[in-house]
Amino acid sequence: MRMDERAGQFRLLVVDGTTSSMVDLPPKGIVLIGRAAEADIRLTDRSASRRHARLFLDEGLVRVTDLESHNGVRVNGQAVSQVHTVQPGDVVSLGEVQLVLYSAADSAARSPSTEGTGPAKALELVLGERVIVVADPAVQRLYELIRRLAASALPVLILGETGAGKENAAFALHHWSRRTGKPFVALNCATIAEPLAESELFGHEKGAFTGAAAPKPGLLETAAGGTVFLDEVGELPLAAQAKLLRALETQRILRVGSTKEREIDIRVVAATHRHLEKEVEAGRFRKDLFFRLGAASVVLPPLRDRPDEVSVLAWRFLTQACAASERPPLVLSQAFLDALSRYDWPGNVRELHPHPRQRTGDVPDHRRPATHQPVRRPLRQSFRHRVGVQGRVHLAQPGDGFALPGRTRGPVGPGPPRPLERQHSLDRHLLLFCLRVLAPGDGAHLGRCGRQVRGVGLPALAEQ
16 A cells, blocks of 8 residues: 555545445555455455455545456446546445545534534425425435436335335426436335236227226326336235336336237336335245346435434424414424424334324414323334345344443444454444345346445433
8 A cells, every 4th residue: 555644635434244434544655455465455255356456545535446356346337447536425335345435524524423402404405396405414415326317217116114205206206317307207106906917007908998988098008208206116916016027127017908018218226115125035025027027226214313303393383283284383492393303203204294284273272381292102122224244134132232221332244344444333323225226237137235334323211
């Protein structure tokens, strides 16, 4: 390693197997990455070569080159054959290992040392007629990632609990893409009867089945040029899954009862609250469709893991409720806000949204007292995935590197960090996000669901 030992303006998040670390990069120098003992950033994942890649750093410029590795180097899913410049936010894949470049100033602003220094600053994302309010720094970073993904044509899989805001994330992908202004068509796959699933997606001809009195285009046709959002895609029947896979691969659909294929031009964004890899293992979801939908994946943290956002959303929803009921604005007491943050919100934002409206009529004065609180429930384990080297998904367990109530955070990775690999206890409110893009060389699979990049801690329970 030949490098300036001073701290530089960039940091590198390294996701290696089931461990993650934050590396401070120097302002100048050459950094070797691989499994070799002499590597400056030493990897353990077997998909990485001994001498896999080099980083070249020179006063504000970061470049990467492949050292004739077995699995190659990709930047944002594109293979790198020569020296390639890397920008903050870019995702560099070395086999199964993921590297994400950050500016030091940006990541320092999100470090745990800033926690508790003040209220979260809300960010309003105006997406046409839709406004998304984001207060939690982790979710703000998530939407930055979504903005980057929107510029690509990759299918995106959004993972998260019911009510966590998956449709908002999907709409942001559409709005920031070149397809903005074209249709955004959403379908909740859990609400359609199995016999009608194919007709809803692909359309039907007159007489195709009993009750088909006229031809009807399916949702994939009506979204021409735009984006199709398949919510709860894990509930889609297997027969419809097979036809959906073919439609995505060929960009052609066949209406039920027809023999003539029709061309389509759409982008598909899918979402689910299920662990799709477990559904694949159980035979309830097609593996090839899972690969196809999961070229890039993002994970929305539940509301209980972003307590800074609860009070901001509560104020907003309360203001809207007061305006709708034509009464003066209420003032939320601090005790009430504290109670909101202690509640685990199993229904997430969808549960929080009607809460102020339901109570605007039962408070005689302008201040909501502490007695008007949601019933406290036991804090449940967070919706978190741990994706291993083989891509197998399981819920994170206490003691495996996450902070749970009454426990201290364990080490992020095995053994002490190397000098260059100063590990950080990541912000406990940071989201889980994963981005995994596989080589589309054989045309069969665009990608698969990503691995966990950030651990999300849980706020401690207040004393009874």
